Amino acid sequence: MKNIDGGVTAPKGYRASGVRVGLKPGSEKEDCALVLSDEAATVSGMFTTSVMKAPPVHWDVKICEGGHARGVFINSVNANAATGEQGHKDVQATAERLAVALNVSDSEMCICSTGVIGVPMPMDLIFEGIDSCANSLSEGGSLAAATAIMTTDTIPKEFAVELPLTSGTVRLGAIAKGSGMISPNMATMICIVTTDAAIAPDLSQTLLRSAVRSSFNRISVDNDMSTSDTVLLFANGQSGISLEEGSADAAAFGETLTAFCQDAAKALVKDGEGATKFVEIAVSGTATDENAERIARAIGNSQLCKTAFFGQDPNWGRFACAAGYAGVDFDPAALDIRLGDVQLTQDGLVAEYAEEDAAAVMLKDEFRMELSVGNGPGKAVFWTSDLSHGYVSINADYRS
Amino acid sequence: MKNIDGGVTAPKGYRASGVRVGLKPGSEKEDCALVLSDEAATVSGMFTTSVMKAPPVHWDVKICEGGHARGVFINSVNANAATGEQGHKDVQATAERLAVALNVSDSEMCICSTGVIGVPMPMDLIFEGIDSCANSLSEGGSLAAATAIMTTDTIPKEFAVELPLTSGTVRLGAIAKGSGMISPNMATMICIVTTDAAIAPDLSQTLLRSAVRSSFNRISVDNDMSTSDTVLLFANGQSGISLEEGSADAAAFGETLTAFCQDAAKALVKDGEGATKFVEIAVSGTATDENAERIARAIGNSQLCKTAFFGQDPNWGRFACAAGYAGVDFDPAALDIRLGDVQLTQDGLVAEYAEEDAAAVMLKDEFRMELSVGNGPGKAVFWTSDLSHGYVSINADYRS
Numbered sequence: 001m002k003n004i005d006g007g008v009t010a011p012k013g014y015r016a017s018g019v020r021v022g023l024k025p026g027s028e029k030e031d032c033a034l035v036l037s038d039e040a041a042t043v044s045g046m047f048t049t050s051v052m053k054a055p056p057v058h059w060d061v062k063i064c065e066g067g068h069a070r071g072v073f074i075n076s077v078n079a080n081a082a083t084g085e086q087g088h089k090d091v092q093a094t095a096e097r098l099a100v101a102l103n104v105s106d107s108e109m110c111i112c113s114t115g116v117i118g119v120p121m122p123m124d125l126i127f128e129g130i131d132s133c134a135n136s137l138s139e140g141g142s143l144a145a146a147t148a149i150m151t152t153d154t155i156p157k158e159f160a161v162e163l164p165l166t167s168g169t170v171r172l173g174a175i176a177k178g179s180g181m182i183s184p185n186m187a188t189m190i191c192i193v194t195t196d197a198a199i200a201p202d203l204s205q206t207l208l209r210s211a212v213r214s215s216f217n218r219i220s221v222d223n224d225m226s227t228s229d230t231v232l233l234f235a236n237g238q239s240g241i242s243l244e245e246g247s248a249d250a251a252a253f254g255e256t257l258t259a260f261c262q263d264a265a266k267a268l269v270k271d272g273e274g275a276t277k278f279v280e281i282a283v284s285g286t287a288t289d290e291n292a293e294r295i296a297r298a299i300g301n302s303q304l305c306k307t308a309f310f311g312q313d314p315n316w317g318r319f320a321c322a323a324g325y326a327g328v329d330f331d332p333a334a335l336d337i338r339l340g341d342v343q344l345t346q347d348g349l350v351a352e353y354a355e356e357d358a359a360a361v362m363l364k365d366e367f368r369m370e371l372s373v374g375n376g377p378g379k380a381v382f383w384t385s386d387l388s389h390g391y392v393s394i395n396a397d398y399r400s
Numbered sequence: 401m402k403n404i405d406g407g408v409t410a411p412k413g414y415r416a417s418g419v420r421v422g423l424k425p426g427s428e429k430e431d432c433a434l435v436l437s438d439e440a441a442t443v444s445g446m447f448t449t450s451v452m453k454a455p456p457v458h459w460d461v462k463i464c465e466g467g468h469a470r471g472v473f474i475n476s477v478n479a480n481a482a483t484g485e486q487g488h489k490d491v492q493a494t495a496e497r498l499a500v501a502l503n504v505s506d507s508e509m510c511i512c513s514t515g516v517i518g519v520p521m522p523m524d525l526i527f528e529g530i531d532s533c534a535n536s537l538s539e540g541g542s543l544a545a546a547t548a549i550m551t552t553d554t555i556p557k558e559f560a561v562e563l564p565l566t567s568g569t570v571r572l573g574a575i576a577k578g579s580g581m582i583s584p585n586m587a588t589m590i591c592i593v594t595t596d597a598a599i600a601p602d603l604s605q606t607l608l609r610s611a612v613r614s615s616f617n618r619i620s621v622d623n624d625m626s627t628s629d630t631v632l633l634f635a636n637g638q639s640g641i642s643l644e645e646g647s648a649d650a651a652a653f654g655e656t657l658t659a660f661c662q663d664a665a666k667a668l669v670k671d672g673e674g675a676t677k678f679v680e681i682a683v684s685g686t687a688t689d690e691n692a693e694r695i696a697r698a699i700g701n702s703q704l705c706k707t708a709f710f711g712q713d714p715n716w717g718r719f720a721c722a723a724g725y726a727g728v729d730f731d732p733a734a735l736d737i738r739l740g741d742v743q744l745t746q747d748g749l750v751a752e753y754a755e756e757d758a759a760a761v762m763l764k765d766e767f768r769m770e771l772s773v774g775n776g777p778g779k780a781v782f783w784t785s786d787l788s789h790g791y792v793s794i795n796a797d798y799r800s
Binding site: 083227304307308313325330333348349393396 | 516517519703707711717718720724729789796
């Protein structure tokens with residue numbers, strides 16, 4: 001795959017926009033975004049597993065079950081979560097307004113909201129945002145859309161790649177926002193992926209599930225899942241290339257989709273709240289991939305490991321300790337830990353290394369840790385940030 | 401039960417000591433502790449479930465399987481964890497030295513170590529500590545022992561109560577240290593409980609398991625389980641009161657043991673690293689107690705909730721959000737959240753309350769949060785601290 005410009009509108013037949021209607025008083029940033037396919041597209045989605053799913057999530061789940069949509073409208077600042085019956089009515093009203101503004105059916109538009117929990121949606125402003133977004137759609141609108149969906153993200157995130165297949169070239173585009181929280185409540189991880197390949201809904205869902213499992217489900221900023229986490233994949237077929245289940249092209253597309261989602265997921269971690277480090281944790285030697293993932297996740301979520309990352313402390317006792325409580329049976333005497341190219345432990349015992357070499361690895365903004373716990377075939381990679389004073393400050397500040 | 405003085409030596413027939421042999425250069429604090437029953441006692445234990453169990457934990461597990469012991473030797477500063485075969489040999493050597501110094505069998509002494517991981521034990525100093533502890537045993541030695549086992553704890557923790565039973569009065573005593581970490585590696589939660597009741601090993605293990613489940617297993621400072629977490633209960637029968645399985649006295653003792661362990665557990669949270677808040681989280685209305693515990697634990701471990709505690713922010717969206725991802729099915733429309741005596745949500749929607757009233761609750765050092773998620777009979781209580789800049793500073797500081 002080759003990186004290209006254009007973000008979510010890089011694939012053929014998509015337009016996007018981002019506008020500011022003032023959902024957050026005092027903010028100069030765009031707050032409403034629209035991504036639209038010119039023609040009908042298939043859609044698949046992956047969502048938060050929280051029982052506190054926000055009304056827009058319920059709406060999108062239903063649309064993805066149907067498998068067809070034209071696009072998605074997203075607002076930041078207000079998550080429309082824990083808003084009860086009124087929240088569902090507001091989603092319906094949003095869909096109806098989109099139908100009128102875009103001349104589509106009200107069951108053809110997905111809706112995402114990210115921001116404060118428990119506050120009724122200011123529907124007059126949302127309607128204004130829909131109309132304004134509809135009027136400013138363009139093939140160059142990806143950056144404005146990526147900016148509009150930001151909450152505590154410090155940079156807009158857009159991605160696009162070109163992928164040559166045996167039957168021709170297709171493109172993938174995306175905008176994403178991070179798993180940070182905004183004052184006063186939690187926000188959401190959202191990623192909208194577009195492609196101009198033609199993919200049937202079932203195949204699309206299968207490919208997306210697999211990609212998300214190895215990307216967005218392998219990252220942690222603070223281990224707090226939101227009420228609104230959403231990944232949507234639109235496929236409008238405008239490239240003229242169709243992916244058939246079981247074909248080599250479908251497999252190649254799936255691999256690229258996974259790598260593409262991993263790039264987006266890593267970008268979310270790097271821009272995580274207060275993050276000063278980006279750490280890749282690779283675990284191997286377990287009986288299964290699931291067990292490797294469990295160990296990697298335990299380390300990636302450990303407050304102790306994350307403060308060690310922040311402190312640039314090659315404190316392998318903490319890494320071994322988190323591996324130990326991951327709920328995976330392994331022989332401690334088989335534990336090898338490497339930090340960058342420095343071997344910290346061998347066969348469960350401290351290895352011979354210079355402390356300053358290990359510390360030097362952690363001085364970098366990004367580094368990799370490898371743990372091997374045996375001879376099994378299982379392996380997994382996980383990406384995490386550190387736990388810094390910045391994180392505490394961002395999330396402990398009183399609502400203002 | 402009535403609180404009394406004397407800590408771990410308050411029950412009849414126990415002596416204790418704490419000495420300094422200089423395991424940590426520059427520290428003036430005691431670092432070796434001994435608790436000894438004058439006569440044979442039964443012993444039961446609860447231990448870390450980590451696969452990285454330290455050699456002393458393996459040793460104590462084996463002794464508790466036998467059900468009889470005379471006491472326990474504890475050192476701080478070095479955890480004798482991830483020390484491989486040498487670690488096991490050092491435990492054996494420690495036991496043999498104890499046997500000589502105390503004129504007991506080498507299979508009658510439990511051993512606990514807490515401190516740095518992956519560093520060989522300085523056995524000359526440990527031998528010195530054993531001999532010195534043996535020579536300074538006294539009925540007034542509890543405070544010295546409680547001080548010797550401290551790592552990042554800021555205050556020594558000792559507890560004692562007197563419990564009138566139908567057949568007479570028994571006493572419980574304890575020393576404990578917190579679930580904090582010491583530079584450069586993690587330490588351990590250790591609690592040594594003594595009683596002068598006579599309890600058979602099986603009953604003792606049953607009572608201890610039940611007590612720990614509702615106390616030490618219901619607390620969180622940072623959700624990081626150590627390689628060495630240990631709770632031991634010694635029962636030497638010197639009160640002349642014997643507890644029979646199924647008796648009212650055994651039930652009363654069990655209840656008191658639970659409350660006693662809860663007091664110790666809460667003390668660990670209050671002295672948690674960087675802790676500025678002590679929060680009791682009470683969840684009810686679930687189908688089972690396990691489900692209630694799961695929700696309470698999710699909130700108590702959430703970085704977002706813990707930073708909100710630190711920020712004194714009555715941010716109920718975060719509490720609801722953590723409840724939502726706890727893996728327990730409940731109806732969001734049934735969620736009631738109370739903070740102190742202020743109702744924040746009713747039937748899943750924001751309730752009418754004055755923001756300053758809710759904020760006032762969180763200004764206190766200690767407060768209680770109640771969540772009800774339905775009409776089920778399940779309930780659980782969990783205790784947690786906040787996530788503060790102090791926590792990050794303590795754990796991010798480079799080894800020095």
